[in-house]
Amino acid sequence: MSYLKFDKKLMINLEQSLPKEMLRTNQSGAYHCTTIVDCNTRKQHGLLVVPVPELGNSWHVLLSSLDETVYQHGVPFNLALHRYRGGVMSPNGHKYIREFDCENVPRTTYRVGGVILTKEKIFISNENRLLIRYTLVEAHSPTTLRFRPVLAFRDANELCIANNALDQTIPQIDNGVSACLYPGYPTLYMQFSHKPTWTYEPNWYNGFEYVKDLERGVPYSEDLWVPGYFEVPIKKGESIIFSAGLSEVSPRSLARMYEKEIAQRTCRSSFFNCLKNAVKQCYLNDGDSMYLLSGYPWGKILARNTFMALPGATIAINHREDFEKIAATSLKALRHFMATGELDSRINGIDLPDIPLWAIWSLQQYAKAYGREDAAAKYLPEVRDILNFILSQRHPLLKVDSNGMVNTEGTEKPMSWMNASLGGHPIVPRSGLLVEFNALWYNALIFASRLAEGTPDETRFREAAEKMAQPFIATFLNDFGYLYDYVNGTYADPSVRPNMAIAIGLDYSPLDRRQRKSVLDIVTRELLTPKGLRTLSPKSYGYRPSYLGSPEEREMALHNGPARPWLMGFYSDAYLKVFGMSGVSYIDRMLIGFEDEMSNGCIGSLSQLYDANPPFSGRGAISHVTNIAEVLRTLTTLKKFIMD
Template sequence: MEKVSTSSEKNEAHGELRSYIAFDQPELVNLSAALSHEFLSTNHSGGYMSTTSALCNTRKYHGLMVLPLENFGGDRHVLLSTLDETIAVDGKEFHLGVRRFPGVYEPRGHKYLVSFRLAPTPTFVYRVGDVLIRKELLFAHTKEHLLVRYTLLEGRGPLRLTIRPFLAFRNSHALARANMNAEVHFTPVPNGTSGCLYPGFPTLYMQTNVASEYVHAPDWHYNVEYSEEYKRGYDCHEDLFVPGYFTCALREGRPLVFSAATQVCNPRLLLRDFNGELARRPPRDTFANTLQAAAEQFLADRRRSMYIVAGYPWFGRWGRDTLIALPGLTLPLGRVDCFEKVLTSLVKEMRGGLLPNMGRSDAPAFNSVDAPLWFFRAVEEYCDYMGDCARAWKLWGKALREIFERLSGDGLLPFSIGMRPNGLIWAGEPGVALTWMDAVVNGCPVTPRTGFDVEINALWFNAIRFMQRMYSALGKPGEAERMALLADRVQASFAATFWLPQKGYLADYVDERGANPYVRPNQLLAVSLPASPLTAEQQAGVFEAVRRELYTPLGLRTLSPKNPSYHPHYEGGQVARDEAYHQGTIWPWWLWEYLCAARRVKGEHEGEVVARQILETMAREMHCYGLGTIGEVFDGDPPHAHGGAYAQAWSVAAVMRIAESVHPELFAGAQMGGEV
């Protein structure tokens, strides 16, 4: 790993801060390469901007202003899709935008790009003859406000700059079509215009910091094409609305700021606002601080509640993902306040011992057997971090007791979830997928795991031992003894149920037909969690099976390549991808559990070797696909192509934890900065 630097170096030519993620002209004029790199900037309130390093949208989820709207259940909506700029040099017009239509890219402004820097905020530099222009995109922290600063670095001014906003005003999962219902009449505001295409949406105010001419010329641009949606088997064409255009004079030494916000701004303050927001951006000039910035992007503070976005660009909040990712995204940075607020917000939505798994805030789904069990693990990690259990019990003790009593009681939870006489948790009914392996095709789970699932019962055993420890610390010996007796029963049943002596590892699940012997990563939790129900010899057997057949430095395969059901590639339409999702595809979130298991079985020295291999791999990975972050999945077979969401919370959390465990000083004293 590199030596961590705390200073930001300057690019002497144009005063640019050093960026860990940067591309120069050769990578940018190569359009296929530039389109493969996507960047993300969030406002810490659930909104984001995202596109490619060519500034060409390749997904329906891309946009410069994508916001969660309470009027629509908190779903994210694309308001501003992109901006197209044209500059006039020596009487000729040059178009800086890039957009794809069926069979053609037009305009092709990427050919003028000479550099891209991710930090301190996404920054692009264009050269047209003797003219050099810098464009900086900044999404304000905790606000619904995009600021774009244009600076003339070289060349005689003033130059005429024309800016055309392309509006979508639609759900991020949908596509817009030209229609007669859009409100095309806009209202003048100081140095700009404002409008709202449809009822229920916020008004979008578009303004400039200097005097500009806005010409209202409403028009639809048809059949904009998103290449990534085409590859994924979805509808990939949409129509975008351009209300008109701004014409401004760009002068050397006088930056121009374009603003798009959901409330009217004072034009005279826009440059000050930009500089203030820019100053809040943390440095991203090393692997460590770029990783920290990636972690902070998933936290969404909605004032009265806080949640974790499971992944960008299409995932919302998921209970399971939240509980797995939360410790890694917050505790290495000392963000106890965020940990508490996220967990408390989630617990408020608990129903009958189950935590919400997914869905809109006004209609969540309670279809996860493991979310309640990961809740125990998250609280346990909080207690370990804090050094005692008292505050955790005060905040979440009632929820812990309710979940435990519901799972261990005589009655069953929905989907037949509950403890059986042997002490183990049984879960599932035909047609439903309740574990993290939850892909469903045509109403049938791809990995049907009804019965006793190995990771569910590893989590259950660990939860009981944690409750035993907590009750002891709280001075409740009777309750602690009750937990100890149950834990002993579960431990005996676990080995008798899951251990496959002929194979030397654990069954993935056990149902009425017997044990499923597929080699999957789920069994690793019986080794990686603090309380293991296995003997040292059994732990070694499990770890060796996983190491031999599933481990890569990018993550763990979800199925052994030796299995006939193994899918080597995650690609194609939704059905093809769902069939491969948990049938060999690599998931990085398992890396932390793998490292914990390696340290337990092989010792600290071997663990150190594994950790450094993972970190070196991920340091390279942050320059690909999702820039400065870590994605959801990879192909099971080499060269392990990227797939899924380009920024995934539990992937980043796993690498955060690995980095902090190897270099505790990396995040010491870290404070939440502005968004990147």
């Protein structure tokens, strides 16, 4: 099966090709993102988008695009494509595309009369540099390529308007030019492996429109600056490499740099390899520290997403060392918070009440993969400190009740992963006893008691778990056979939500097999879709299946219907615990819905959420680490289950 190859018929049909996006990152924070026809459809798209720490924690679009034109006999054939004011598409370069292939590196093949030209893009690992290789496969007469760099130098979440404040100085460097449009920005170096001719011809190009932002009801039009153009003659069989980076490079090194980088790539020729590449794009190396970004194109480093995604993003792809590096960075931030109450400057939400519980869950997956002894030697002190922090009532947002269960105050501020809010107040005010918090708490205590086997902590943690087992069942299990989502005083929320799937998917649960099956039946009947679990049953009040409309309408829908792929990880765990080997083929069939997504949305990846009703369209962030990681973990769990 060819996963990421698209032919001429699809590429020239903009209704089919424009919704398909591609993403490449350098694992150091920089990325390249656009559509497969190289037409930017959202403000976060760009050829080179980089973090600029001096200007805050956001990404910044430096090079928006590079417009190519093929010249033969003095006749121009413009390969670029943009949407301008009023929905005008120009200059329609997509009509020359014959194929787009993204299995190894993104490669576009153009045919202009007798000219066949390929374009391949690749990021240099851990360096803010993008390389584009142009190869003239076929030509019957002298050919020249013209390149117009389209510059933005703006925050990826803002828009640019024509102004006189920019620095129009364009110094020439070895085989190229450099630019720095505004103070505080790094210099962008644009160079070629062959010596080009540079023509300084500065102009504002006005009225670029981004249709994705238009659909979202946010500002969507901007002006971009083009300082001039390069021209390079090219011969049949010859390749020319363009470099865009934050440092000057020797043009002679570009070909060697390109070949070295491409040799390290894993071909996206299978479902697993697509997800493996996608999850590694969310790695963020920063000196001695290593993080997971929550996703693209507007993700952050979030404590909850990090611990939830960590096992699937590392262990599932056999990257044990990366687990240990990311865990070390995140646990250091958690330890610092527990000791001082201070927040972390890079990892957002380290103070939220369920972070310690998800941290222990991720360490539990490490123990399952590499053995209890190794896990105890490396992480038992961490687990013990986290549980003692909670048991001693030192966590400001998570308290232990007299019956052993944990509670949080979430009426004024969202405390769980269902954190949509309007005006600072939670849309779903989950407060008091939350079902997944208490399930994770019980699971953490039993896991810790087994990790601490032979020590006094073994008995102490086990007794704490046993104390809350019956209260958990009495509090959450209702007469209809499913679990209340949260219980706050005398109010028990009857909404059918997927948090109960987490409760029955954990390794250790107060529920017996019969009770788990009862809950599983409700989840399957009311929440399961081909793209994960709905965040609310269609039978429950307030169901909103589609993530569409104004920002307020989308926020209202966020956790009231749309499906989340990451929840399939816990659903699959629960299904295999209840049905054993007889459930393997069923879960395998359910994964087909995610495999289908490899050629939709952000190709080779999974979106943040999906509409809860057919056709289950992808929405939100185009690549989401928790979704990718949990589907990877499910694939690995399924394989291991079969082998065992």
